[in-house]
Amino acid sequence: MKNVLIIGSTGQIGSELTMKLRREYPAGNIVAGYIPGAEPKGELLESGPAEVVDITNAQMIADTVRKYKIDTIYNLAALLSAVAEARPQLAWKIGVGGLYNTLEVARENGCAVFTPSSIGSFGETTPHNPTPQDTIQRPDTIYGVTKVTGELLSDYYAKRFGVDTRSVRFPGLISYTTLPGGGTTDYAVEIYYSAVKGETFRCPIKPGTFMDMMYMPDALRAAVEIMEADPSRLKHRNSFNIASMSFDPEIIYNKIKEYVPDFKMEYDLDPLRQHIADSWPDRLDDTCAREEWDWKPEYDLDSMTRDMLQNLHKKLHVPELAV
Ligand code: SER
Numbered sequence: 001m002k003n004v005l006i007i008g009s010t011g012q013i014g015s016e017l018t019m020k021l022r023r024e025y026p027a028g029n030i031v032a033g034y035i036p037g038a039e040p041k042g043e044l045l046e047s048g049p050a051e052v053v054d055i056t057n058a059q060m061i062a063d064t065v066r067k068y069k070i071d072t073i074y075n076l077a078a079l080l081s082a083v084a085e086a087r088p089q090l091a092w093k094i095g096v097g098g099l100y101n102t103l104e105v106a107r108e109n110g111c112a113v114f115t116p117s118s119i120g121s122f123g124e125t126t127p128h129n130p131t132p133q134d135t136i137q138r139p140d141t142i143y144g145v146t147k148v149t150g151e152l153l154s155d156y157y158a159k160r161f162g163v164d165t166r167s168v169r170f171p172g173l174i175s176y177t178t179l180p181g182g183g184t185t186d187y188a189v190e191i192y193y194s195a196v197k198g199e200t201f202r203c204p205i206k207p208g209t210f211m212d213m214m215y216m217p218d219a220l221r222a223a224v225e226i227m228e229a230d231p232s233r234l235k236h237r238n239s240f241n242i243a244s245m246s247f248d249p250e251i252i253y254n255k256i257k258e259y260v261p262d263f264k265m266e267y268d269l270d271p272l273r274q275h276i277a278d279s280w281p282d283r284l285d286d287t288c289a290r291e292e293w294d295w296k297p298e299y300d301l302d303s304m305t306r307d308m309l310q311n312l313h314k315k316l317h318v319p320e321l322a323v
Contacts, residue, residue, distance in 0.1 A: 001025065001071065001112075001224075001228065002029060002071050002072075003029045003068050003069050003070045003071050003072070004021055004029065004030050004031065004070065004071075004072045004073075005031045005033055005053065005065060005068065005072075005073045005074070006018050006021070006030070006032055006073075006076060007033040007053050007055050007073065007074065007076060008033065008075070008077035008078070009033055009040060009044070009050070009076070010034050010038045010044065010178075011076055011077075011078075011178065012173065012180045012181065013076050013116070013216075013223070014032075014074070015044060015177060015178040016175065016177050016178065016220055017074060017076070017220050017223060018030060018040075019043065019047065020220050020224070022047050022048050024224070027048040028049065029048075030048050030049075031049045031051055031068050032044060032045075032048065032049070032051075033050075033052075033053030033061075033064065034050060034053070035052065035054050036052060049068065051064045051067075055077040055098030055101060055102065056094065056097055056098055057101070058105060061073075061102060062105045062109070065105055065111060070111055071112065072111060072112045072114070072227060073102055073106060073113050073114070074114045074223070075098070075099060075102045075113060075115040077098050078091075078143075078146075079095070079143070079182070080143065080180060080181055080183035080184075081118075081120050081141055081143035081182075081183050081184045082183060082186075082270075082272055082276065083181060083183075084142050084146070084182075085141060085142060085143070085276075088142040091142045091146055092145075095143075095146030095147070096146050096153070099115055099149075099150050099153060099154070100153065103154065103163060103165070106163050107157060107161045111163075111164075112163075112164035112227060113154065113164070114226065114227055115150050115154055115165070115238075116168060116169075116170050117148075117150060117167050117169040117239035118144075119131075119171050119185075119212050119280050119281055119284065120147055120184070120280060121137050121147035121151060121169060122137055122139060122144070122279075123136075123137065123138045123139040123140055124140070124278075124279045126281060128280075128281050128282045128283075129281070129282040130281075130282075130283050131282075131284045131285060132285050133236065133240070133285060133286075133287065134236075137151075141276055154237070154238040154239075155237055155238045158237050158238070164231070165238055166227055166229070166234070166237050167226070167238040167239035168223065168226055168239055168240045168241075168242045168289070169240065169242065170222075171212030171213050171214045171284065172188055172211055172212065172214070173185070173219050174188050174189050174192075174213055174215055174216065175189065175215070175216035176192070176308055176311040184205075184211075184273045184276040184277050184280070185277075187203055187204055187205050187249065187273075188247075191249075191253065191265070192256065192305075192309065193316075195256045195263045195309065196309060196318050197318070198262075198318075200264040200266055201263070201264070201265045202266055203249045203253075203265055203266070203268065204268060204269055204270035204273050205249055205269070205273060206249070206267060207248055207249055207250045209248050209249065209278065210246050210247065210282035211247075211277055211280055211281070211282070212244075212245070212246050212282075212284050213244075213246070213247065214243070214244045214245070214297065215304040215307070215308075217298070217299065218298055218299055221298075222242050222295060225294075225295065226240065226289075226295075230293075233293065234292050234293065235292055236288055240289040240295070241286045241289060242289050242295055242297075243284040243286040243297070244297030245300055245301050246282060247301060249265070249267075252305075253265045255302065258305075259305065260309070
């Protein structure tokens with residue numbers, strides 16, 4: 001990785017991945033691609049180059065790739081699962097049409113491509129605990145359909161055209177920086193905001209619903225390490241299961257209560273999100289990622305909770321708790 005384009009650089013993952021890459025590589029080589037209406041601000045704007053790159057416009061991607069001699073593209077443009085159900089045509093246009101544009105530009109310009117897949121690429125008929133690396137993928141959400149299509153199309157471009165495509169299946173991602181936009185796992189981020197603000201959390205997912213989750217620093221490290229992995233060791237490409245923790249709403253609530261004893265939670269179920277969550281795995285088996293590129297998470301629920309609470313206290317200017 002020398003010259004990198006991040007498409008979707010102002011989103012939940014992109015905003016943090018862009019800054020991580022600018023700290024670890026020459027910042028001027030890391031180009032933040034964004035769409036009008038989601039312009040980079042502050043540190044993200046000031047720390048390196050930025051260009052308008054709409055993933056549905058292949059020419060825009062190609063022009064930026066040539067201008068900056070890009071060799072690696074992080075394709076992070078997507079609608080999350082619940083929002084995608086409200087706008088399925090747009091989800092396909094961005095998730096699949098956008099990926100096709102990216103892969104074609106990569107094929108013509110010799111770029112490597114990272115496109116995240118997700119726990120959402122699995123469905124009801126997938127074994128849920130544990131979910132193997134290679135298994136049934138029959139999701140019934142448009143988000144999942146675009147993710148499975150993306151995995152297959154990326155592998156096709158690798159085999160047929162030699163495009164260096166690689167990917168991981170992200171769990172629900174938890175961070176204090178940029179809020180997720182309309183996913184099924186968002187509750188596990190919002191619960192921390194409620195705890196720090198002293199509000200009662202209204203949980204949209206019912207107790208006993210387990211899903212894989214991951215703290216953002218581990219997810220960002222996975223996105224970089226998979227692109228830097230020795231290709232001769234990779235038996236899989238699109239896409240690797242990665243995992244670090246699995247919990248239901250009661251477990252995360254009780255963990256937060258260890259540090260915020262007065263914290264209260266009520267259930268206020270969202271049928272769409274519950275239906276999606278029920279169809280997703282309880283726990284991914286990430287043995288292949290561990291064996292093929294030495295994947296290993298650093299955070300568990302306790303260390304993530306302490307870090308989230310400390311940082312949200314600073315961000316929201318709430319007097320600090322002893323966590
Ligand atoms: N976090 C995503 C969602 O909930 C899953 O990949 O949509």
